[in-house]
Amino acid sequence: MKLLFLNGPNMNMLGVREPDIYGRQTYADLENYIRDFCRELGIECELYQSNHEGDLVDAIQRAYGAVDGIVINPAAYTHTSVAILDALKAVGLPAVEVHISAVSERESFRQVSYAGMACCRTFAGHGFAGYRMAAEHLLALQRGVIAGASSRVEITVE
Numbered sequence: 001m002k003l004l005f006l007n008g009p010n011m012n013m014l015g016v017r018e019p020d021i022y023g024r025q026t027y028a029d030l031e032n033y034i035r036d037f038c039r040e041l042g043i044e045c046e047l048y049q050s051n052h053e054g055d056l057v058d059a060i061q062r063a064y065g066a067v068d069g070i071v072i073n074p075a076a077y078t079h080t081s082v083a084i085l086d087a088l089k090a091v092g093l094p095a096v097e098v099h100i101s102a103v104s105e106r107e108s109f110r111q112v113s114y115a116g117m118a119c120c121r122t123f124a125g126h127g128f129a130g131y132r133m134a135a136e137h138l139l140a141l142q143r144g145v146i147a148g149a150s151s152r153v154e155i156t157v158e
C-alpha cells in the first residue's frame with residue numbers, strides 16, 4: 001500500500017510556531033516519525049508540504065493512479081479551500097484528515113473543514129500520532145477490516 005502524506009501552510013514551521021499548541025517537534029521530526037511508522041506498517045509513503053493552495057491541488061491530482069490513499073493536514077486551508085475539497089473529490093481516493101491540535105476546541109473560524117467533507121475520517125488533537133492513526137485507518141480500509149471509505153464524500157455544503 002502506498003500513501004501520500006500532505007501537509008499545508010506553516011506546517012514547515014512546526015517547532016517554532018505556537019509551540020504551546022503544536023509542540024516543539026519540527027517538520028523534519030514529523031517526516032521521520034511518518035517514515036518510521038510506515039516502515040513498521042509496511043506502507044510505502046510519499047511526503048509533501050506546501051504553503052501554496054495550488055501546489056496542494058497539484059499534489060492531490062498527481063496522486064490519482066499513483067497512490068492508494070491520502071493523509072492530509074491542509075492546515076489553514078482546511079477552513080477555506082473549496083479547491084482542495086474539489087481536488088480530493090476529483091481523484092476519489094480514500095482520504096483521512098489530520099490535525100495536530102484539537103480544532104473543535106479552538107476558534108469558531110476553525111469549525112468548518114472543507115477538506116474534511118471529502119475524507120472518511122478525521123483525527124484531531126492527537127499530535128503526530130494522528131498521522132499514524134490515519135494511516136492505520138486507511139490500511140484497515142484497504143484490508144477490508146472496516147467499511148466505508150467514502151461515507152462522508154457525499155456531504156454537500158449549501
Ligand code: DQA
Pocket residue numbers: 009010011073074075076077078098099100101102103110
Ligand atoms: C492545524 C489546525 C489549523 O486550524 C491550523 O490553521 C493549522 C494546523 C493542526 O494541525 O492542528 O495550521 O491543521
